[in-house]
Amino acid sequence: MSRLQLHGVSVDFTVKKGGRDARLVHALSNIAIDLELGDTLALVGESGSGKSTLGRVIVQLLRPSRGRVVWDGVDLATLNEQQLKPYRQKIQMVFQDAYSAVNPRMTIKDIIAEPIRLQGLSKGLRHAATVTLLERVGLDVKMSARYPQEFSGGQLQRVVLARALATKPELLVLDEPTSSLDVSIQARILNLLQALQKQSGLGLIFISHDLAAASYIARRTAVLYLGHVVEIGPTETLITRPAHPYSAALLAALPSLVRQNDAVAKNSEPLLPVMTPPKDGCVFQNRCPSATPRCQLVSPALTARSFDHHVACHYPLDS
Ligand SMILES: Nc1ncnc2c1ncn2[C@@H]1O[C@H](COP(=O)(O)OP(=O)(O)OP(=O)(O)O)[C@@H](O)[C@H]1O
Ligand SMILES: [Mg+2]
Numbered sequence: 001m002s003r004l005q006l007h008g009v010s011v012d013f014t015v016k017k018g019g020r021d022a023r024l025v026h027a028l029s030n031i032a033i034d035l036e037l038g039d040t041l042a043l044v045g046e047s048g049s050g051k052s053t054l055g056r057v058i059v060q061l062l063r064p065s066r067g068r069v070v071w072d073g074v075d076l077a078t079l080n081e082q083q084l085k086p087y088r089q090k091i092q093m094v095f096q097d098a099y100s101a102v103n104p105r106m107t108i109k110d111i112i113a114e115p116i117r118l119q120g121l122s123k124g125l126r127h128a129a130t131v132t133l134l135e136r137v138g139l140d141v142k143m144s145a146r147y148p149q150e151f152s153g154g155q156l157q158r159v160v161l162a163r164a165l166a167t168k169p170e171l172l173v174l175d176e177p178t179s180s181l182d183v184s185i186q187a188r189i190l191n192l193l194q195a196l197q198k199q200s201g202l203g204l205i206f207i208s209h210d211l212a213a214a215s216y217i218a219r220r221t222a223v224l225y226l227g228h229v230v231e232i233g234p235t236e237t238l239i240t241r242p243a244h245p246y247s248a249a250l251l252a253a254l255p256s257l258v259r260q261n262d263a264v265a266k267n268s269e270p271l272l273p274v275m276t277p278p279k280d281g282c283v284f285q286n287r288c289p290s291a292t293p294r295c296q297l298v299s300p301a302l303t304a305r306s307f308d309h310h311v312a313c314h315y316p317l318d319s
Contacts, residue, residue, distance in 0.1 A: 002037040002072050002090075002170050004058065004203070009067035011053050011227075026277065027053040028227045031067070032302065037170050037203035042214030042235065044207075044250065045224035051207045054224070055173045058205060059093040060084055089115075089167040096176040098156035102148045108159055109134075109144035115166040133162040138192060154185035158192070165196070171203040178213065190216050211250050215239050220308070223247045225284055226277045229302060233309030243305055243316035245288050282314070290315050 011028040028050045035041050043051045056062040057069060060076050069076045076087055095101050102111050113130045121129065134141050137158040148156055157177060164172060174193070178186040194217060197204050206217045214221055215235045222232040223246060231244040242248045277283050282295040294314055302312045 004035045005070040006031050006033040007068045009064045012065045026227055038201040040204040040218040042206045042218035042221040044211050044214050049224040050227040052175050055175050055207050059091050059173050090170045092164040092169040093173040094160055094164050094177050096180055098160045101160050104148050107145055112162045137162045153181050157189055173205045175207045212254050228283045231311045237309055241318045243311040243318050244313050246284050
């Protein structure tokens with residue numbers, strides 16, 4: 001089975017401010033992730049925590065400043081565009097805004113067939129493949145001659161999904177695929193993703209600021225805070241017994257139905273706006289209700305709490 005591993009991945013952006021001053025933004029710091037394909041992982045965290053940057057590094061839309069992105073033993077970050085081609089088919093990304101992801105002058109069937117057109121299939125085979133893809137995402141084949149403007153947001157997100165599935169990917173990275181949709185449509189797209197994942201054993205990386213949506217789709221969850229993974233483990237564990245105070249704060253912001261454990265919510269602080277990371281020590285120290293001088297000095301390493309559950313905190317909550 002294929003495997004995706006991230007080792008020490010960091011991404012820095014240089015942001016130029018007006019004149020000569022260039023500021024370095026550490027969007028990701030030393031990320032380590034291991035995903036067996038066929039498994040599902042959610043990346044959650046507030047705006048600016050680095051979720052999209054991490055997604056873009058995984059699909060190689062962005063090269064890491066440091067570290068390795070390894071797919072079946074091959075470091076993708078060292079490959080040139082030509083060498084990357086086969087991997088680009090295996091790893092697909094779906095973005096939040098379906099309307100900006102498609103060409104408004106192309107029909108739905110041409111949009112879906114676009115990735116397979118390049119594979120040199122005959123017109124008949126392409127048509128058959130497009131019909132199959134439309135059916136898989138629950139769209140009526142009769143709609144395939146229409147244009148994107150005639151579709152609702154939810155329908156168009158299905159089209160984008162069908163196009164992403166056209167190259168038979170092994171891994172789909174979905175960046176907030178439902179957050180621009182109405183709640184009832186969101187649920188339907190989540191159900192569809194779940195069904196597709198089960199049918200084909202597709203690996204999914206589901207990016208969301210919504211822990212509830214993540215818990216519905218993903219077996220494992222990584223919580224990001226200012227470019228650091230602060231906790232990673234089975235979603236069930238994170239929802240019922242979060243070990244990092246930041247995970248607990250995210251959980252406290254959810255409706256109690258999803259939260260299941262109200263004691264956690266009562267003991268955590270409400271979320272404040274994201275701050276710039278402190279120079280030394282723990283990345284979460286300025287917002288943490290249980291920070292001590294140690295947290296200002298020493299950055300906690302991501303440490304195993306059990307098999308498959310790691311947390312970066314000197315004083316984890318469930319200890
Ligand atoms: N191209 C870029 N140039 C400069 N800084 C960037 C760039 N892309 C992202 N950043 C910065 O990197 C950090 C992480 O951004 P990212 O978009 O990955 O966050 P996110 O978790 O996806 O947020 P959101 O929930 O708002 O989508 C932010 O501080 C952002 O401003
Ligand atoms: Mg984002």
